[in-house]
Amino acid sequence: MRIPAFVLFLAAATVPTIAAVSPAPVLAAPPPASPEEREVAAVFESARSALAQKRGAAVVPMLSRASVTKLEAVRTAARSGGDSGLTTLEPAEKFAAMGLRRYVSPSDLRRMSLSELADHGIRHGWLGPNVIGSSGLGPVRVKGDRASALLLVDNRPALVPADFVREGGAWKIDVTNVFTFGSQMLKGFAAMSGKSDEVYIADLLEKLPAKPAAMPR
Numbered sequence: 001m002r003i004p005a006f007v008l009f010l011a012a013a014t015v016p017t018i019a020a021v022s023p024a025p026v027l028a029a030p031p032p033a034s035p036e037e038r039e040v041a042a043v044f045e046s047a048r049s050a051l052a053q054k055r056g057a058a059v060v061p062m063l064s065r066a067s068v069t070k071l072e073a074v075r076t077a078a079r080s081g082g083d084s085g086l087t088t089l090e091p092a093e094k095f096a097a098m099g100l101r102r103y104v105s106p107s108d109l110r111r112m113s114l115s116e117l118a119d120h121g122i123r124h125g126w127l128g129p130n131v132i133g134s135s136g137l138g139p140v141r142v143k144g145d146r147a148s149a150l151l152l153v154d155n156r157p158a159l160v161p162a163d164f165v166r167e168g169g170a171w172k173i174d175v176t177n178v179f180t181f182g183s184q185m186l187k188g189f190a191a192m193s194g195k196s197d198e199v200y201i202a203d204l205l206e207k208l209p210a211k212p213a214a215m216p217r
Helices: 035-052 056-062 065-080 091-103 106-111 114-123 129-133 176-193 197-207
Strands: 135-143 146-153 162-167 170-174
Touching: 035 056, 035 135, 035 146, 035 162, 035 170, 056 114, 056 170, 065 091, 065 106, 065 114, 065 170, 065 176, 091 106, 091 176, 091 197, 176 197
Parallel strands: none
Antiparallel strands: 135 146, 146 162, 162 170
8 A cells, every 4th residue: 555655654555546456547747837836836846855865854844734733643642552542543543553653662652753753764664765756746726725636656646636735825735635535445444344443454554564663673
């Protein structure tokens, strides 16, 4: 399972791209037409460039306030170490929190900020360079202080768009809908398997390959 490159590492593998589910036509994105569209595209490119340069922390200030709040809730739940910290989270957030527990030691979780976790994740390859390098933005649509664009991976459309919100006069990347969509998918898969969300997520994490962060050091 893949995710959009800007969604950071905390939600790694939460949302698969359409290329991993079914064939899709290769799309060529036209250049942004208006100044606002170019501003939105520039934010995405800045985030993609930072990730490619392994500067995960640089992406955090590019995220919307709602996105940071959601990611901080994931980090807090991961640090709690018990099931009680997961009860208020939606399935995609539980997946991210349980994934952090799997790949980051309890001591590192306690001391690391969100920005430090972002750097940690990119150093350990939670988003491979191929995913980062092959990500792009399709046509941008701006409506007031919201914007959306087709997210492309290997020039194929992802299941969720790239969303943006203007805050304080600057465009920010908004990943809240990615979590919403991921939660819907996880709920559906869990129901089909006859398992609870938590059991299904735990089983899914066990099937994921070991990452460098989980190896003894």
